[in-house]
Amino acid sequence: MVQSLVSNVVSQLTNLLIQEAASLGGVHDQIEWVKTELHLLQGFLKDADSRRKRGDERVENWIRELRDVAYEVEDIIDRVKFMAERLRQRQRRGFMGTISRYSHKPWELITLYKIGSEIGKIKEKIKNISESKDRYGIANLGESSAANESSQSLRESSPHSYDDNIEVIGFENDKKEIMSQLLDGNEKTRCIISIVGMGGLGKTTLARKVYNDPAIGKHFDTFAWVSVSQSYRGIELLKDIMGKVMGIKKKKETTTEITAEGLQLMGEEDVRQRLHDFLRDKKYLVVMDDVWRVDAWREMQRVFPDENKGSRILLTTREMEVANRARTRFPPYELHTLNDTQSLELLWRKASPSKQDVPTDLKELAQALAKRCGGLPLALVALGGFLSGKDPNYDEWSSVAQSMDWEDSGDRQQCFNILGLSYNELPYPLKPCFLYIAAFPEDSIISTSKLVRLWVAEGFIPQEQTRTMEETARDWLHKLVQRCMIQVVKRSKAHGRVKSIRIHDLLRDFGLEEAKKDEFLHVCSCADMAVSSHISSHRAAFHSRTQDEVAVSSRRLRTLLGFNLSLTNGRRFLNGLKLLRVLDLEGTRDLKKLPKQIGSMIHLRYLGLSNTGLKRLPSSIRHLLNLQVLDVRDTCIYWLPKSFWKIRTLRHVYINIVMFLIAPISGEHKNLQTLRIQGYGFDMDAMYIVRLLGVRFIKNWVTIPGFTLKVAIDEACERMFGESLGKALEKMDSLLSLTLSLPIRNIPGDVLFAQAPNLHQLRSLNLWGRLLLKQQQQLLDSSHVLPNLTKLKLSYSKLEQDPMPVLEKLPNLRFLLLAIEAYVGNSMSCSSAGGFPRLQHLKLAYLNNLEEWRVEVGAMPSLTHLIIYSCNKLKMLPEGLQQVTTLRQLNLIFMPREFNDRVRNEDGYKVRHIPSIIFEHELH
Numbered sequence: 038m039v040q041s042l043v044s045n046v047v048s049q050l051t052n053l054l055i056q057e058a059a060s061l062g063g064v065h066d067q068i069e070w071v072k073t074e075l076h077l078l079q080g081f082l083k084d085a086d087s088r089r090k091r092g093d094e095r096v097e098n099w100i101r102e103l104r105d106v107a108y109e110v111e112d113i114i115d116r117v118k119f120m121a122e123r124l125r126q127r128q129r130r131g132f133m134g135t136i137s138r139y140s141h142k143p144w145e146l147i148t149l150y151k152i153g154s155e156i157g158k159i160k161e162k163i164k165n166i167s168e169s170k171d172r173y174g175i176a177n178l179g180e181s182s183a184a185n186e187s188s189q190s191l192r193e194s195s196p197h198s199y200d201d202n203i204e205v206i207g208f209e210n211d212k213k214e215i216m217s218q219l220l221d222g223n224e225k226t227r228c229i230i231s232i233v234g235m236g237g238l239g240k241t242t243l244a245r246k247v248y249n250d251p252a253i254g255k256h257f258d259t260f261a262w263v264s265v266s267q268s269y270r271g272i273e274l275l276k277d278i279m280g281k282v283m284g285i286k287k288k289k290e291t292t293t294e295i296t297a298e299g300l301q302l303m304g305e306e307d308v309r310q311r312l313h314d315f316l317r318d319k320k321y322l323v324v325m326d327d328v329w330r331v332d333a334w335r336e337m338q339r340v341f342p343d344e345n346k347g348s349r350i351l352l353t354t355r356e357m358e359v360a361n362r363a364r365t366r367f368p369p370y371e372l373h374t375l376n377d378t379q380s381l382e383l384l385w386r387k388a389s390p391s392k393q394d395v396p397t398d399l400k401e402l403a404q405a406l407a408k409r410c411g412g413l414p415l416a417l418v419a420l421g422g423f424l425s426g427k428d429p430n431y432d433e434w435s436s437v438a439q440s441m442d443w444e445d446s447g448d449r450q451q452c453f454n455i456l457g458l459s460y461n462e463l464p465y466p467l468k469p470c471f472l473y474i475a476a477f478p479e480d481s482i483i484s485t486s487k488l489v490r491l492w493v494a495e496g497f498i499p500q501e502q503t504r505t506m507e508e509t510a511r512d513w514l515h516k517l518v519q520r521c522m523i524q525v526v527k528r529s530k531a532h533g534r535v536k537s538i539r540i541h542d543l544l545r546d547f548g549l550e551e552a553k554k555d556e557f558l559h560v561c562s563c564a565d566m567a568v569s570s571h572i573s574s575h576r577a578a579f580h581s582r583t584q585d586e587v588a589v590s591s592r593r594l595r596t597l598l599g600f601n602l603s604l605t606n607g608r609r610f611l612n613g614l615k616l617l618r619v620l621d622l623e624g625t626r627d628l629k630k631l632p633k634q635i636g637s638m639i640h641l642r643y644l645g646l647s648n649t650g651l652k653r654l655p656s657s658i659r660h661l662l663n664l665q666v667l668d669v670r671d672t673c674i675y676w677l678p679k680s681f682w683k684i685r686t687l688r689h690v691y692i693n694i695v696m697f698l699i700a701p702i703s704g705e706h707k708n709l710q711t712l713r714i715q716g717y718g719f720d721m722d723a724m725y726i727v728r729l730l731g732v733r734f735i736k737n738w739v740t741i742p743g744f745t746l747k748v749a750i751d752e753a754c755e756r757m758f759g760e761s762l763g764k765a766l767e768k769m770d771s772l773l774s775l776t777l778s779l780p781i782r783n784i785p786g787d788v789l790f791a792q793a794p795n796l797h798q799l800r801s802l803n804l805w806g807r808l809l810l811k812q813q814q815q816l817l818d819s820s821h822v823l824p825n826l827t828k829l830k831l832s833y834s835k836l837e838q839d840p841m842p843v844l845e846k847l848p849n850l851r852f853l854l855l856a857i858e859a860y861v862g863n864s865m866s867c868s869s870a871g872g873f874p875r876l877q878h879l880k881l882a883y884l885n886n887l888e889e890w891r892v893e894v895g896a897m898p899s900l901t902h903l904i905i906y907s908c909n910k911l912k913m914l915p916e917g918l919q920q921v922t923t924l925r926q927l928n929l930i931f932m933p934r935e936f937n938d939r940v941r942n943e944d945g946y947k948v949r950h951i952p953s954i955i956f957e958h959e960l961h
């Protein structure tokens with residue numbers, strides 16, 4: 038870990054000396070000296086780390102001193118960058134700024150003097166560290182691999198070389214037995230089936246294989262999978278189950294009378310009653326994964342009705358007592374470790390994904406390695422992932438076997454030893470990335486987009502000339518997947534990138550232990566009531582804590598992550614944390630206000646406030662000149678200082694339309710990759726919007742007889758939005774993702790697509806709202822200047838002309854969604870041979886007027902997945918679909934029975950080549 042930190046600091050110092058030479062003044066030579074000395078000390082870290090692991094306390098202290106110095110240098114780097122940015126801002130003000138380009142104001146001279154003084158103290162510390170290494174006999178074993186390992190070596194294998202859905206080795210009979218109990222037609226009573234076994238044995242993996250089996254999908258009416266874990270909250274678990282069995286999504290997508298927002302406001306008894314009533318008439322399957330305590334099952338069981346319809350509840354647990362207490366007809370199903378043959382097969386499948394058998398010269402050694410894993414699938418998978426990075430020859434594998442010479446210390450510790458082997462062999466830059474994942478709560482499904490943004494904000498990811506840091510971070514994420522350190526939950530349909538991940542409990546426990554040793558991360562949960570002010574780590578994550586428990590005053594804290602917090606006093610919580618780089622309070626309840634002092638957190642790069650109760654941002658956020666991410670999705674924040682857009686480091690911004698109109702984007706934003714503008718919410722007071730928009734609103738006021746205030750506001754906002762959007766997109770030539778999810782009557786498509794030439798890097802475009810186009814040709818023009826667009830979502834667009842002849846010309850489009858009256862015509866045609874050349878996923882949803890769809894021969898030559906969702910007037914599948922031989926899956930959801938019967942019978946010849954056809958929620 039320290040190797041990665043020191044290497045990162047040396048790299049930052051190198052860039053600082055190159056980029057900010059004019060700002061460094063008299064401290065340039067001192068910084069050069071620090072960089073050189075730290076670079077030399079890197080060569081000693083490998084020996085120091087190995088001796089620390091053998092229990093050498095003196096070396097432990099030496100490493101701690103070097104780590105603290107590296108953090109101090111990081112602080113100085115941030116301060117110099119801040120001062121340099123202030124100097125650049127002054128230069129942008131015109132002639133006087135140019136004159137003072139190489140001069141410094143008094144405050145800058147004072148700052149440089151203080152920095153020089155602090156560097157002097159750091160130099161003394163480095164000298165002492167260098168001298169003590171000789172006394173301790175720490176040897177130079179060569180420069181740290183963190184310094185030598187290029188990003189190219191971390192990308193050398195294909196991100197898709199491993200199958201996320203590799204078959205469960207040795208569980209074939211287990212799966213059959215569980216399936217037979219779930220599908221037993223003779224047993225009509227509601228039954229609980231428990232899979233019991235120790236951690237790492239594969240309970241969740243087996244349950245998922247069963248849950249995802251097509252036979253299960255056909256047998257039950259509705260489904261839910263929930264993770265319980267040790268720190269579950271009953272009401273949240275109930276809402277999770279209810280949302281899944283009832284198909285509750287955001288209001289714009291849901292077909293139920295309850296919206297996601299409404300569900301969150303419901304009380305526990307109301308949720309219990311509605312859930313019970315809904316399930317009463319259904320044959321349901323609910324999987325409760327990782328149940329730790331009897332109380333958890335006892336608290337949940339009364340919401341599951343037993344109406345003799347053959348419903349099932351599947352539990353996974355480590356505790357036999359939980360399984361016995363939940364038992365109905367079927368006895369607990371106890372998983373056992375794999376035998377030697379199965380262990381060897383699983384190890385080899387992970388070590389070498391090719392279908393070849395184990396080479397003869399390796400077989401005996403491979404058997405010995407597999408045997409050391411004690412039949413634990415998690416250990417075998419981890420070791421196999423580790424070996425996949427080695428050449429499959431005897432010498433390489435023999436050296437691994439020699440390093441596994443441990444005493445027998447129990448299954449958990451043996452598994453930890455194998456995980457340690459994989460972790461220790463990770464390239465140094467990947468170690469902090471892996472440990473960071475342990476900050477998330479147990480059993481979390483983690484968004485990789487968010488994780489990547491956090492890694493970048495933390496400074497883990499280097500800047501390369503031809504790639505964004507986010508692209509590099511995603512490559513590193515794939516490396517962790519390939520080494521089986523994390524599990525893929527979902528991949529994107531557009532290009533197969535990992536969208537979400539999870540980490541096994543034991544791997545998370547291991548990561549927490551390592552993070553604690555290196556003072557990398559401290560996790561404070563309800564079960565851990567340690568005083569927060571005693572945190573010695575530079576990063577802290579708070580899980581399910583309340584205001585009284587979460588008083589942070591650690592002056593050295595650089596990262597603060599909150600999960601399920603309840604805060605009313607943000608000022609008390611954030612008091613004195615001036616060194617923060619990352620502040621993420623997503624989902625924090627009762628947080629109404631941020632302190633003005635947040636503007637003094639000048640190093641802040643990530644500010645995550647989504648789904649909180651905040652109504653306003655302090656004007657001081659304009660001082661956050663290092664900010665990369667601002668996320669205020671699903672809040673009541675409707676104000677942004679205009680000077681916010683002077684922050685040149687912005688990379689990902691999520692705001693609402695009122696914020697956008699109050700503070701229109703100005704200037705160039707060469708770093709901005711993501712811009713998401715959403716609606717202002719239907720519960721917002723109309724006059725409040727008027728007051729916020731002020732003069733600009735009055736100028737755009739509409740006075741048409743019969744208009745309500747709401748319609749007038751929409752009309753005025755529409756005009757203002759068109760003006761602001763055009764100017765905003767003029768200089769955003771680095772934008773990769775644009776989302777406009779707006780409540781106004783029309784999205785000004787003519788303005789949007791007029792700026793398309795400036796959006797040549799755009800990969801994802803998501804438009805929710807009526808798309809106003811003066812001419813359909815404007816869409817066509819955009820297809821020629823959006824060469825990199827891979828994902829397009831249109832919802833409520835209300836296009837009157839068939840969009841397919843236009844969209845099929847997009848050369849790299851891989852995912853297309855037309856939803857909720859995106860097209861209001863009754864006929865649609867994919868007519869061009871070779872049209873949609875790379876389209877793989879097509880989803881048509883709620884196209885209420887669509888009656889006829891034609892697909893000509895040669896169209897959609899790459900299509901693999903087709904979803905048709907609630908297009909109730911569609912008469913039949915297109916004839917040309919039988920020519921789309923690449924199609925692998927067809928989902929028909931909420932379609933009329935007559936339509937489905939036609940697909941099953943007279944139109945069967947159109948789809949007989951499709952391996953998987955799924956009918957869901959058929960309408961009678």
